[in-house]
Amino acid sequence: MSEREIMEYDVVVVGAGPAGLSFAIRLKQLKPDVSVCVIEKASTIGAQILSGAVIEPQPLDALLPGWRDNPPPICVPAVEDEFWLLSKTGHRSLPIPPGMHNKGNFIVSLGAMCAWLAPQAEALGVDVFPGFAAADNIYDEHGAVAGVRIGDMGVAKDGSHKSGYTQGIDIKAKVTVLAEGARGSLSKQLIKRFKLDQDSDPQGYSIGIKELWQLPAGRVTPGKIVHSFGWPADSHTYGGSFLYHLDKDRVALGYVSGLDYSDPNYQPWEAFQQWKNHPSMKPLLEGGSILSAGARAIVTGGWQSLPKLEMPGALLIGDTAGLLNVPKIKGTHQAIRSGMLAAEHLAGNALDPAGFDAKLRGSEVMAELKKVRNIKPAFKKGLWIGMLNAAWETVTAGASPWTLKNKADWSSLHKLGQQEEPRRDYVQRELPPRDRLAGVYFAATEHDEDQPVHLHVADTSICVTRCAEEYGNPCQRFCPANVYEIVQDEAGKRLQINAANCVHCKTCDIKDPYQIINWVTPEGGSGPNYQNL
Amino acid sequence: MKILVGYKRVVDFNVRIQVKPDGTGVMTDGVKLSANPFDDIALEEALRLREKGIATEVVVVGIGPADLTAHLRNGLAMGANRAIHVVTADEVQPLTAARVLLKLVEKEQPELVILGKQAIDDDANQTGQMLAALWDRPQATFASKVEIAAGKATVTREVDAGLETIEAELPAVITTDLRLNEPRFIKLPDIMKAKSKPIDSIEFGSLGVEAHDHLKTTHYAAPPKRSKGVMVKDAAELVAVLKQKGLL
Numbered sequence A: 001m002s003e004r005e006i007m008e009y010d011v012v013v014v015g016a017g018p019a020g021l022s023f024a025i026r027l028k029q030l031k032p033d034v035s036v037c038v039i040e041k042a043s044t045i046g047a048q049i050l051s052g053a054v055i056e057p058q059p060l061d062a063l064l065p066g067w068r069d070n071p072p073p074i075c076v077p078a079v080e081d082e083f084w085l086l087s088k089t090g091h092r093s094l095p096i097p098p099g100m101h102n103k104g105n106f107i108v109s110l111g112a113m114c115a116w117l118a119p120q121a122e123a124l125g126v127d128v129f130p131g132f133a134a135a136d137n138i139y140d141e142h143g144a145v146a147g148v149r150i151g152d153m154g155v156a157k158d159g160s161h162k163s164g165y166t167q168g169i170d171i172k173a174k175v176t177v178l179a180e181g182a183r184g185s186l187s188k189q190l191i192k193r194f195k196l197d198q199d200s201d202p203q204g205y206s207i208g209i210k211e212l213w214q215l216p217a218g219r220v221t222p223g224k225i226v227h228s229f230g231w232p233a234d235s236h237t238y239g240g241s242f243l244y245h246l247d248k249d250r251v252a253l254g255y256v257s258g259l260d261y262s263d264p265n266y267q268p269w270e271a272f273q274q275w276k277n278h279p280s281m282k283p284l285l286e287g288g289s290i291l292s293a294g295a296r297a298i299v300t301g302g303w304q305s306l307p308k309l310e311m312p313g314a315l316l317i318g319d320t321a322g323l324l325n326v327p328k329i330k331g332t333h334q335a336i337r338s339g340m341l342a343a344e345h346l347a348g349n350a351l352d353p354a355g356f357d358a359k360l361r362g363s364e365v366m367a368e369l370k371k372v373r374n375i376k377p378a379f380k381k382g383l384w385i386g387m388l389n390a391a392w393e394t395v396t397a398g399a400s401p402w403t404l405k406n407k408a409d410w411s412s413l414h415k416l417g418q419q420e421e422p423r424r425d426y427v428q429r430e431l432p433p434r435d436r437l438a439g440v441y442f443a444a445t446e447h448d449e450d451q452p453v454h455l456h457v458a459d460t461s462i463c464v465t466r467c468a469e470e471y472g473n474p475c476q477r478f479c480p481a482n483v484y485e486i487v488q489d490e491a492g493k494r495l496q497i498n499a500a501n502c503v504h505c506k507t508c509d510i511k512d513p514y515q516i517i518n519w520v521t522p523e524g525g526s527g528p529n530y531q532n533l
Numbered sequence B: 001m002k003i004l005v006g007y008k009r010v011v012d013f014n015v016r017i018q019v020k021p022d023g024t025g026v027m028t029d030g031v032k033l034s035a036n037p038f039d040d041i042a043l044e045e046a047l048r049l050r051e052k053g054i055a056t057e058v059v060v061v062g063i064g065p066a067d068l069t070a071h072l073r074n075g076l077a078m079g080a081n082r083a084i085h086v087v088t089a090d091e092v093q094p095l096t097a098a099r100v101l102l103k104l105v106e107k108e109q110p111e112l113v114i115l116g117k118q119a120i121d122d123d124a125n126q127t128g129q130m131l132a133a134l135w136d137r138p139q140a141t142f143a144s145k146v147e148i149a150a151g152k153a154t155v156t157r158e159v160d161a162g163l164e165t166i167e168a169e170l171p172a173v174i175t176t177d178l179r180l181n182e183p184r185f186i187k188l189p190d191i192m193k194a195k196s197k198p199i200d201s202i203e204f205g206s207l208g209v210e211a212h213d214h215l216k217t218t219h220y221a222a223p224p225k226r227s228k229g230v231m232v233k234d235a236a237e238l239v240a241v242l243k244q245k246g247l248l
Helices: A018-030 A058-063 A110-123 A185-193 A268-276 A332-348 A356-361 A364-371 A375-381 A383-395 A436-441 A461-470 A507-511 B037-051 B066-078 B094-108 B127-135 B188-194 B235-244
Strands: A006-014 A036-040 A075-077 A080-086 A091-094 A106-108 A127-130 A134-139 A145-150 A153-155 A161-166 A170-178 A205-214 A224-230 A239-245 A250-258 A289-299 A314-316 A455-457 A484-489 A492-497 A517-519 B002-006 B009-011 B033-035 B057-064 B082-087 B112-116 B139-149 B152-159 B162-169 B172-176 B199-203
Touching: A006 A018, A006 A145, A006 B188, A018 A036, A018 A058, A018 A110, A018 A332, A058 A332, A106 A110, A110 A127, A127 B188, A134 A170, A134 A185, A170 A185, A185 A314, A205 A268, A205 A507, A239 A268, A250 A268, A289 A507, A332 A356, A332 A364, A356 A364, A375 A383, A455 A492, A461 A484, A461 A492, A507 A517, B002 B037, B002 B094, B033 B037, B033 B066, B037 B057, B037 B066, B037 B112, B037 B139, B037 B172, B057 B066, B057 B094, B066 B082, B066 B188, B066 B199, B082 B094, B094 B112, B094 B127, B112 B127, B127 B139, B127 B172, B139 B162, B152 B172, B162 B172
Parallel strands: A006 A036, A006 A170, A036 A127, A080 A224, A170 A314, B002 B057, B002 B112, B057 B082, B082 B199, B112 B172, B139 B172
Antiparallel strands: A075 A106, A080 A091, A134 A145, A145 A170, A153 A161, A205 A250, A205 A289, A224 A239, A239 A250, A455 A517, A484 A492, B009 B033, B139 B152, B152 B162
C-alpha cells in the first residue's frame, strides 16, 4: 500500500457547525497567520445541521459585529412567545417561564446560518472542506492527539476496494478541535481514552425531530414562537414541542423527547407525529407540504455532566462538549461562545490547549449552565415535581446547595413487564408523513449502498435472544429513520441494519441498553441533505 | 490535444425538487447544488484521456453567475488544468449555451469537446447536438465507450436497439452517457492545488452571443398527488373493486 498522504495545519477543526466555524473565524481574526482547516462530513455546509432554532444574538454580535446588516438567509426577529400545556383535546396557555422569553432573539435555520458562516471563515483564510469525514483520531509518539484521519472513499460493503478507491489522508495539526455536535464519534473515543468524564456525571441526551413546512398563504405570523408540553407525553416522559413561524409562509416545528425515557415501547418519532395531529396544531398544517425533515440528538446533561474539555493536543467545544442550556432549549449561543473562548485561549497560549477547561469553567458559559443545573434532572420524578422544582430553581437562580445527579440514558430503560407502562392515548394520524420511511424521504439522505455498514453492532446475537426478551428490541422504535429491523428469514430472526436510511442523529449509540452500537462515520458526503433545517 | 469540457451546476440529484408556490420555478434557496452528473462523467473521461497521454490539457467551462467559481474549483480539484467562467446572471437556454461554447471553441481550438448528454435540471439533451451543428463538426452522442487514435474518435453509443459503434473525425463533439465511466473522488490535497489553478472570467456580453430566449416557460407545477388508496381484505374483494371500476 502506498504511503498515506499527509496535510499539515496548525489547527484542525472537526465539524462545520456554529461552534467549529465560530472558533475558526475567531482564531483567524486574532492570529491571521495560524493555519486552520475545518472538516465536515456533510456534502455541503449546513446539510447535516438540524436545530429549532431560536438563537440569542449576543455572541454573534461579539464574533461578527455588523452581521445584522448582512443576516443569514432565514433570520426572523422573535415577536411573541406562547407556552402551552396540552391535553389530548385542547391547550391552556401558561405564563412564559423566565428563561423562555425570546424578545430580541432571532428564529433562524441553523443549517442556512452555517452555510452563511462558512464563506466568512473562508474569507479570513480558513480552509473549509465539506464532504470529508474525520474517521479516526491520530496520536503522536507521546500519546497526545496529533490530528485526524480522513475516511477512505470507494470501499465496498465487504471491505474490498472498488475501482475508485481513494485512501483518506491524515491531517496533522498542533491542536485538534472537536466540534462534532452531540455525541461526536471522535469525541466519544477521546472522552474514553483520556478519561475526561471521570469526575462528571454521565452525559444525558434528548432526541429532536423536526420538519419544515410550507403552508397556504396567510396562516403564518412571522416571529411567533410556541412551545408546548404535556400530551402526547405521559407525565414520566420528558417531552415538548416547538413551533416557530418563519417568513414566506413557512413554519419550523419539532418535538423533543428526553432519551432518559423508561418505556421500551416508546417511539419518539410517533410522539412527534401525534403532537402534529393535536387539534391545536392540525388546522395550521392541513393543506401544507413538508419541505425538509430530520432528527438529531441534543445534549442535555448540562453542568454536572460536563466532561473535562481539554486533553493533550485537543479540546472539545459546543454540543460535543455538552454546553446546551436545556430550560432555554438553546445551544447555539453557547456553541459560539465556547468556540470563541477556545480561539482566544489558543491565541493567547501559543496553541496550547492546557488551561482551556479552567477558562471555560470560569466563564459565563458555565455560569449559565450552573444556574439551571437542577431543572432537567428533577423531571425524572414526574412532570409536576419537575415543574415545581423548575420554578424553585428559577426563582433562586440555581442557588440550591444541592446538585441533582444525572445517570446514563441507556440505563433508564425498564425491562418489558418490569412495571406497568403508561397507556398511550394516541389519535388516528392524518397529516403526512405516513411512516418513518416516508419521513426519511424528506431528509434526502443518501449513502452509497455498497459501503461498509457504519453502525457497528458488537454482538448481534444479543438482538434476537436477550434483547428481544428483555426489551423487545427498542432499536426498532427509538430510531427515527427505521434503520433497525428484526427480520425473519429461513435462518430465523436476525437484525437487519438499513444503514442507508441513517440521518446521523446518534440516538442508537446513546440509547441502546447494552451499549453495543457504535456509530462511526460513513463515507464522506454521505448522510442527510437537509434544506434549511 | 486540448479537450473542452462543459461543466454545469444543477440542483443535486438527492434534493427533493419543490416548485415555488407561485409556479415561476423551482426552489433553490438553501438547496444543495452540484455538478451535473453527466458532466462529471465528461470531465472524468477527459482526465483519463490526459492520463493516457492522448490529451495534454483539459479545460472546464461553466456559464453562470459570479458564485459559479466555487463549482468550477471542484472541476479543477478533480483534475482539470484550468477553467473558463462565462459570467451571466440570466437563465441560459441550450441554443445560447451552444453559441457560447462555439465562441470558446473558436478561441481555444480544442480537438475534442466532451459534454454531458443532458443536464438533470431541464433534461433538454440539445446543447451537444447544437454545438456540433453550429461548429459543423461530427457528433457522437450518448457515449458509453470512447477511444481516440489517429485523429479519430471511435465511440460506442447507447441507442434504443443496443450499442452502436461509430467513428468521428476530430475535432468532434462527444456527449456522455451514464455507463461511460465512474467519476473519481476528489482528494483533499487536490482541493488545495485547485486554489492556484487559473479561472478565466469572461463577461457574457463581451462574447457577442445573441441571448434570445427561444423557449418561454409558462409555469411550473408539481405532478398531481396520488389519490388515497383503498385497502382490500382479500383477492375476492380486490377483484370486486376492480370490476366495479370497470378495470376487469
